[in-house]
Amino acid sequence: MTPVATTFFFYFLAFTAIVSAIAVITRRNPVHAALSLIVTLLSLAGLYLMLYAPFVAGVQIVLYAGGIMVLFLFVIMLVNLERNIREYQWNKQWLLGILLALSLGGLLLFVFKRGQDIFPRTFAGLPETQNTQQVGIWLYGNYMLPFEIASLLLLVAIVGAVVMAKKRI
Amino acid sequence: MAEISTLHYLVLAAGLFMIGTIGVLTRRNVIIILMSIELILNAVNLNLVAFSRLYGLHGQVFAIFVITDAAAEAAVGLGIIIAFFRNKETVNVDEVDLLRW
Numbered sequence: 001m002t003p004v005a006t007t008f009f010f011y012f013l014a015f016t017a018i019v020s021a022i023a024v025i026t027r028r029n030p031v032h033a034a035l036s037l038i039v040t041l042l043s044l045a046g047l048y049l050m051l052y053a054p055f056v057a058g059v060q061i062v063l064y065a066g067g068i069m070v071l072f073l074f075v076i077m078l079v080n081l082e083r084n085i086r087e088y089q090w091n092k093q094w095l096l097g098i099l100l101a102l103s104l105g106g107l108l109l110f111v112f113k114r115g116q117d118i119f120p121r122t123f124a125g126l127p128e129t130q131n132t133q134q135v136g137i138w139l140y141g142n143y144m145l146p147f148e149i150a151s152l153l154l155l156v157a158i159v160g161a162v163v164m165a166k167k168r169i
Numbered sequence: 170m171a172e173i174s175t176l177h178y179l180v181l182a183a184g185l186f187m188i189g190t191i192g193v194l195t196r197r198n199v200i201i202i203l204m205s206i207e208l209i210l211n212a213v214n215l216n217l218v219a220f221s222r223l224y225g226l227h228g229q230v231f232a233i234f235v236i237t238d239a240a241a242e243a244a245v246g247l248g249i250i251i252a253f254f255r256n257k258e259t260v261n262v263d264e265v266d267l268l269r270w
Contacts, residue, residue, distance in 0.1 A: 006172060006173050007173070010173045010177065014177075014181045017181070017185065018181070018184055018185070018188070021184075021185055021188045021189070021208055022188060024188075024192065024201070024204055024205065024208060025188060025189075025191060025192030025195075025196060025201065025205055025208075030198060030200045030201060030204075033200075033201055033204055034204065037204050037207065037208070040185075040208065040211070041211065044211055044214070044215060047178070047181075047215065047218075048215075048218050050173070051178070051218050051219055051221070051222050052222060053218045053221065053229050053232075055229065055233075056214075056218055056229050056232050056233065059233060059236055060214075060236070063236055063240060064207075064211075064236065064239070067240065068207070068239065068240055068243045071243055071244065071247060072200070072203070072204065072243065072247070074247075075200065075247040075250060075251065076200060078251060079200070079250065079251070079254045079260060080254075081198075081260065083259075084198060084259070084260055084261065087197075087261070088197070089196060089197055089198065090195050090196065090197065091195060091196070091197045091262070091263050092263070093194070093195075094194070094195040096194075097190075097191065097194025097195045098191055098194070098195060100190075100194065101187050101190040101191040101194060102187065102191075104187065104190060105183055105184070105186070105187035108183040108186070108187075109180065109183060112176060112179050112180060112183070116176050119175050119176075119223060120223055120224075122223075123172070123222050123223060124221075124222065124223055124224060124225045126221070126222065126225070126226065131229075134226055135226060135229055135230060135233070138226055138227070138230045139230060139233070143230055143234075146234060150234055150237045150238075153237070153238070153241050154237065154240070154241055156241075157240075157241035157242075157244050157245050158244065160244075160245050160248065161244040161245055161247070161248035162248075163248075164245070164248035164249055164251070164252045165248045165251045165252060167255070
């Protein structure tokens with residue numbers, strides 16, 4: 001299926017993503033920041049749909065906006081932040097940090113502008129209807145070993161999180 | 170219907186990456202810093218998926234691995250936050266000086 005009104009949807013989703021990402025790092029209350037981050041994640045899922053990646057878009061919504069953000073909100077509720085909200089929110093080297101990040105962004109834009117001609121103009125032609133099937137075949141075929149290593153990593157992360165959150169080790 | 174070029178997606182991902190870096194470098198609240206790291210990982214994911222439109226499915230498979238790592242990182246990081254808050258009653262990173270001399 002060819003996408004419709006791609007220009008409008010791209011700029012709309014990109015604007016939403018950027019604005020709510022700025023809200024994530026400027027809000028004083030972490031709950032507001034988490035809700036803005038959910039908006040960013042959802043608009044990125046829309047962009048994945050425009051890039052012929054419906055499975056990644058679904059995983060983004062279910063796992064990121066559903067799972068990881070619920071984890072964040074749980075911890076925000078567990079940790080008492082009332083004193084923190086009234087404190088000063090920026091650390092001492094904020095000006096230097098912003099300048100460094102902006103120069104990194106300028107460098108990235110410079111590289112993109114200089115190197116934009118090396119990308120192929122034609123698309124790979126990914127069939128959307130078989131996308132999930134193809135991703136599954138790749139995951140259990142070529143990427144078998146990384147897949148198993150990822151499951152081991154998740155096991156280690158679960159054990160580590162439980163041990164660190166325990167009251168007495 | 171004209172497709173959006175790859176360069177547009179790269180510039181958007183660079184913007185998200187920059188915002189995430191600013192968040193990591195300037196905020197004191199460690200929960201916001203973890204959220205900024207999620208922003209950075211999402212910018213990387215957008216790049217991977219945008220390139221997978223040009224070069225085939227490898228990028229999408231790798232994006233799934235990145236999401237897995239983000240889940241593991243969030244679980245461990247939030248566990249550390251809980252353990253730290255239990256000991257010091259604060260979530261400000263510049264008050265974490267247990268290993269500093």
